[in-house]
Amino acid sequence: MHSTRKIKEDLIYVGGSDRRLSRFENLFPIPRGVSYNSYVLLDDKTVLMDTADESISRQYIENVVHALDGRPLDYMIVQHMEPDHCAMIDAVMSRYPEAKMVCTAKAAQMFAQFYDLDVSDRTLVVKEGDKLSTGEHTLHFVLAPMVHWPEVMVTYDEKDKILFSADAFGTFGALAGNIFDDEITFDDVWMNDARRYYTNIVGKYGVQVQAVLKKAAALDIQMICPLHGPIWRENLGTLLEKYQKWSTYEPEDKTVMIAYATMYGNTENAVNVLANMLADKGVKNIAMYDVSETDVSELVAESFRCSHIVLAAPTYNGGVQPKMEAYLSDIKALALQNRTVAIIDNGTWAPTAGKQMRAVIDTMKNMTVLENPITLKSALAKNQLASLDALAEELASQVNG
The missing domain is CATH 3.60.15.10 (Ribonuclease Z/Hydroxyacylglutathione hydrolase-like)
Structure with missing residues (x-):
């Protein structure tokens, strides 16, 4: 019928x-x-x-x-x-x-x-x-x-x-x-x-x-x-x-998207702390995604929506964690631009993911990468809280403008 x-x-x-x-x-x-x-x-x-x-x-x-x-x-x-x-x-x-x-x-x-x-x-x-x-x-x-x-x-x-x-x-x-x-x-x-x-x-x-x-x-x-x-x-x-x-490529919403990869929860813990700091400073509608659990098509869509992106990932086999690498490859291929990006990486003995993530972002048009990236050595240390708070302050001041 x-x-x-x-x-x-x-x-x-x-x-x-x-x-x-x-x-x-x-x-x-x-x-x-x-x-x-x-x-x-x-x-x-x-x-x-x-x-x-x-x-x-x-x-x-x-x-x-x-x-x-x-x-x-x-x-x-x-x-x-x-x-x-x-x-x-x-x-x-x-x-x-x-x-x-x-x-x-x-x-x-x-x-x-x-x-x-x-x-x-x-x-x-x-x-x-x-x-x-x-x-x-x-x-x-x-x-x-x-x-x-x-x-x-x-x-x-x-x-x-x-x-x-x-x-x-x-x-x-x-x-x-x-x-x-x-x-x-x-x-x-x-x-x-x-x-x-x-x-x-x-x-x-x-x-x-x-x-x-x-x-x-x-x-x-x-x-x-x-x-x-x-x-x-x-x-x-x-x-x-x-x-x-x-x-x-104009953001729909002035807010922060946090895309993170984590192996044992230490990188995830750091971005959770960052998210709380952002919220305390008045940032609303923060979006947070584990790139290993979220389909990359959703990550791409949210990257087009949000004005600021935090990338956080451990070093893996001397490179970027594979799911994060795939996500970065997609937003580059889809010509994402006009975003501000902050970078956090992690590594127990030779952290290099941050530099490699930045290298990808630097090949994209009209992308601003915040200086002073944060590098974790296995886990967030107490003496890094001030740096994390400074990053939250810089993001919040831009978002709340």
């Missing part, structure tokens, strides 16, 4: 959700699942906006068939050729042999890499600014390269003022009937998933996101239909404000 919903009288949601998948892209934990969104427009010509992941193939095809209600499919718009959105293209093209695939030249090239199926005579390649009239609706195509693949485009419906935004403005989290942002409480849970989705998947491409935001600013957008997560029709300002911050 179908599980569709009307967005407008002639626009139908035909996507679905996967609650069984444990890791998105076999990498990012998704305890709340994920949705794969797709849309059918019923104008003089019918249009399918993207397809879905193979995991929901049966439900997806039933939804599309129900939405078309016996009508042929005229156009299938492919905005993004990643398999979670293109896995059903061959099934759709086979079921609807008259349908034309509308996509960028780069997407057409990628299609040939994914499928041993010649659809060249059924492909309509579009470029920046091209338009497609379907009757009452005019679809305006806007290229969005590297948000977050090179072939991506977004589609603007001039009649209903809807932006079909591909992976932009998406979020982790399965949908449960309520597909609109004003039908759910977009609280910290949803916002955390939106942040984690953006920062880990699109975060590296802030310049390209900024380019798309500038293009979007020239359009009168009343609704955003992304490929993951809820459809935005009420709180567009909140979403756009977050994207502006994330894509310019």
Whole structure:
């Protein structure tokens, strides 16, 4: 049976959700699942906006068939050729042999890499600014390269003022009937998933996101239909404000994130003492994470959120503790910048992690590393409390400003 919903009288949601998948892209934990969104427009010509992941193939095809209600499919718009959105293209093209695939030249090239199926005579390649009239609706195509693949485009419906935004403005989290942002409480849970989705998947491409935001600013957008997560029709300002911050690497919150690695609890004890000192000096909403217990995608998201980061780790095999090393590698790869960082390291006989952590941070853009790092020799000593308090004072004065 179908599980569709009307967005407008002639626009139908035909996507679905996967609650069984444990890791998105076999990498990012998704305890709340994920949705794969797709849309059918019923104008003089019918249009399918993207397809879905193979995991929901049966439900997806039933939804599309129900939405078309016996009508042929005229156009299938492919905005993004990643398999979670293109896995059903061959099934759709086979079921609807008259349908034309509308996509960028780069997407057409990628299609040939994914499928041993010649659809060249059924492909309509579009470029920046091209338009497609379907009757009452005019679809305006806007290229969005590297948000977050090179072939991506977004589609603007001039009649209903809807932006079909591909992976932009998406979020982790399965949908449960309520597909609109004003039908759910977009609280910290949803916002955390939106942040984690953006920062880990699109975060590296802030310049390209900024380019798309500038293009979007020239359009009168009343609704955003992304490929993951809820459809935005009420709180567009909140979403756009977050994207502006994330894509310019501006911290959302002036607070301290403490990311620590610990082997036997001594490094953890030191940062617990530091956290208490920070709290006594008026720092609120301190975030603290054991990098060995917290998924790195969460650490990345929190690094984008917080203005100040404390890195604390022991030396391990002459290097940085592996989980801390992986976290640093990720924030560097995702182009995190405009943060202030403090460093604490630990080592019983040859502490070198601090210098190595700083070496990574020094390769990143617009990062300020506080001088006078703290080095523990096995455990925090009483004569180091003054240095730790001085670090807390410097962080607090900056955060409380």
